[in-house]
Amino acid sequence: MRLARALDAKKVRRERRLLVAEGEDLVEAALDHGLTPQAVLVDAARAEEIGPLLDRMADLPERYAVPSDLMGHVAVLASTPRVIAIVPQPGPYGFNEVRWPPRMGVWLAGVADPGNVGTLVRSAAALGADWVALGPGSADPYHPRALRAAMGATFALPLLESVRAEDLATRTGFQVVAAAVVDGKSPWDVDLTRPTVLALGAERAGIDPALDALSRGGVEVSVTTIPQDRRTESLNVSAAGAVLMGEALRQREVQGRGLV
Structure with missing residues (x-):
């Protein structure tokens, strides 16, 4: 969770070549393009609602069930997502x-x-x-x-x-x-x-x-x-x-x- 919050800063995102994908649509898009999350936070109260997506990440070593209030604390955007993933940035490209x-x-x-x-x-x-x-x-x-x-x-x-x-x-x-x-x-x-x-x-x-x-x-x-x-x-x-x-x-x- 500390890393997810640290990635609010552009400097940290650039240095670590990581991004925070909030919500199942973004997480699924990252998976569809071959990016493997480093860590995943899941709203424990709503995990069953996104079971098929979580099944795609069943082998990830860092997958954490988190209370809803903490998910809201980590999320930058207004709505509290059901899943947040720390994902490698594509590239870099020249x-x-x-x-x-x-x-x-x-x-x-x-x-x-x-x-x-x-x-x-x-x-x-x-x-x-x-x-x-x-x-x-x-x-x-x-x-x-x-x-x-x-x-x-x-x-x-x-x-x-x-x-x-x-x-x-x-x-x-x-x-x-x-x-x-x-x-x-x-x-x-x-x-x-x-x-x-x-x-x-x-x-x-x-x-x-x-x-x-x-x-x-x-x-x-x-x-x-x-x-x-x-x-x-x-x-x-x-x-x-x-x-x-x-x-x-x-x-x-x-x-x-x-x-x-």
Whole structure:
């Protein structure tokens, strides 16, 4: 239980390469992707409700039945889960371990909200991205809220951490298409069938310097703006990212290269 609480801290998660999966959906997703929990805490009063899941972990040496009030103390999220597992983080991944050039990669520059990061990871996995790279200022994808928002996609898609614009600029054979609120081309007019990295930032002020660094590094960079009713607020980064990923998939589908 001490380790589970210690893993609230990003520094500890990174040093130990561990995450805390709260709830049976996340634990089951981790198991489905071949990750073996180091330890499992089970709400003693509700263990019978998740018998089939617990049967999958029957051989684990560290499995503890815990009173409900202590489960609530360990859990970070609002609801008290029936099961909590300490699970190895996937990876680590670098560019040499993922598809390059990508059909579509996603680079997050300064997306600081864990919920947005998790939602973008989920969209990326569903819409055919090859990987998601986390740039400076982006939230930890293994934060409990990011894990919850990703709904298991964290285990299905390679996540590259601490990827700077300068790191991307060392690669070749791709274009960067950056989302912006104004002054960009319509995504319907951008060729997203080419090897593409979508650059998404919470604020344009945060992503512009990164785009400058990419351009200086010789990377082809273009800016796209999603058409929308200007009487409304702009889409948040997770919604905008899903629209652009969906458009990239649509364009590939037209060529018969959708999710293949």
